[in-house]
Amino acid sequence: MSVLRIGAGAGFSGDRIAPAVELAEKGNLDFLVFECLAERTIALAQHARLKDPASGFDPMLERRMRAVLPITARNGTRIVTNMGAANPQAAARLVRKVAHDLGLHDLKIAAVTGDDVLDVIGPCQLDETGSTAAAMGKRLISANAYIGIAPIVAALDAGADVVICGRASDPALFLAPLVHHFGWSMDDWTRLGRGTLVGHLLECSAQVTGGYFADPGVKDVPNLARVGFPLAEVDEDGNAVITKVAGTGGCVTRATCTEQLLYEIHDPESYLQPDVVADFSKVMIEQIGPDRVAVSGADGRAATGRLKISVGYRDGWKADGQISYAGANCVARARLAAELVQQRLEDAGIDLIESRADLIGYNSVPRPVANEQAAPPHEVRLRFVARCKTPEIAQLVVDEVEGLYLCGPAGGGGVTRNVGEIIAIASTLMPAKNVRTSFEMLETQDAVA
Structure with a gap:
């Protein structure tokens, strides 16, 4: 029975590059997948594209491609990624240029398009507000559908x-190579469900190899500094072994895979995806060797026929001012500082949409403090944050935090100030x-703009 080897080169936009390089070099992969988009990431990318039509793709795209393309081209490993974000076509052109610079003149690069549905989103009612997208007017900046495997499979079939995709479903990035390689039918719900399980286990990179699992003294993970990224050995029926490159740090165990299986799953019997409703309720997870975990038992049924849309919109301006207090009575001094900022803003007639004050290291996560009688911390950091109607108001808020240096309680230091536009998400x-x-194919033999 043939086996396909597929690896995860990234689990979010800021993921580390070195483990992806090691996986590309030593993983004997057929496919390497970079999953780099989150709900808010795509809206921020659309916002960047509004400022510069040539931008809007993942900021680490070029670095990642320069690091892995010479290896994947040499080894015959194909790449699937959503690093196109808000601008897959520009991303594909950049990858073509990188390949050309590296002397790789025989690569075909596909840009998958169609997830951007901003022009037709207007009548749709938003879950969070109950109003239509059109009611947002000029505040509305993006709308992207979580598309499925069809255009990715078509691009792979075309060679x-x-x-490079925009907002594809995370597991679809892994499912598409399986469908392409094994020739699964688009209505083979059981195999599609199993392939979705593989994608779900791999999509967050080191989460399944111990990175997000680690908790010293509770769940110890070996050599975490050199944590390896995961790969799956998948058979033609969709059953798989999750593993990693020998000698890399981290671990692949029944426990790490179980944690990842449950991650972001609302209903294990109905994991809604664009191509299938996956059923993980009967999944079997078995440790079959060191850093080797067999997964089987997933199933699926027909998709709902509806796609989730992630809608980005402008939601005001954020003011974030911080200052530290240390030593005896630091909690009381930080509390007084927060009260002073709030009072001074009210006295000045400054209208805030909302605000909050946290004492980081004391009551910021969770709130309120569970045991007020516990020994006080040696230091806390006051964070005063507000949502404002204009950047000018936001600037006044952080100015008040900086004013605590001399007009507040004793011993404040290390002020930081940040003002930025808030890009919010609705669904x-x-x-x-x-x-x-659809998809557009570029070839490195083509002239590079």
């Missing part, structure tokens, strides 16, 4: 060595038939 659903996807 793409690198497939809705749209009939899948209204989302039209």
Whole structure:
């Protein structure tokens, strides 16, 4: 029975590059997947594209591609990624340029498009507000559908060595290579469910190899400084072994895989995806060797016919001012500082949409303090944050925090100030038939702009 080897080169936009390089070099991979988008990431990317039409893709795209393309091209490993974010076509052009610079003149690079549905989102009712997207007016900046595997499979079938998507479903990035390689039918719900399980286990990179699992003295993970990224050995029926490159840090165990299996799953019997409703309720997880875990038993049924849409919109300006207090009575001094900022803003007639004050290291996570009688910390950091209507108001807020240096309680220091626009996220659903996807193929033999 043939086996496909597929690895995770990233689990979020800021993920480390070195483990991906090691996986590309030593993983004997057929496919390397970089999953780099979150709900808010795509909206921020759209915001960046509004400022510069040539931008809007993952900021680490070039660094990642320069690091792995020489290896994947040499080894015949194909890449699938959502680093295209808000601008897959510009991302594909950049990857073509990188390949050209590296002397890789025989690569085919596909840009998957169609997830951007801003032009048709207007009538859709948003879950969070109950109003339509159109009611947001100029505040509305983006709307992206979580698309499925069809255009990715089509690009791979056409010979793409690198497939760059925007807002595809995370597991779809892994499921598409399986469907392409094994020739699974698009209505083979059981295999699609199993492939979705593989994607779900791999999509967050080191979460399944011990990175997010580690808790010293409770769940110890060996050599975490050199944690390896995961790969799966998948058979033609969709069952898999989750593992990592020998000699890398971290661990792949029944416990790490179980934690990742439960991650972001609302209903294990109905994990809604664009291509299938996956059923993980009967999944079996078995340790079959050191850093080797067999997973099987997933199933699936027909998809709902609706796609989740992530909607980005402007939601005011954030003012974030921080200052530290240390030594005896530091909690009381920090509390007084927060009260002073609040009072001075009120006295000045400054209208805030909302605000909060946290004492980091004491009551910020969770709130309130569980045991007020516990020994006080040696230091705390006051964070006063507000949502404001304008950047000018936000600036006045952080000015008041900085004013605590001499006009507040004793011993404050280390002020930081940050003002930035808030890009918020809302969700809705749209009939899948209204989302039209396709792909555009670039070749490195083509002239580079």
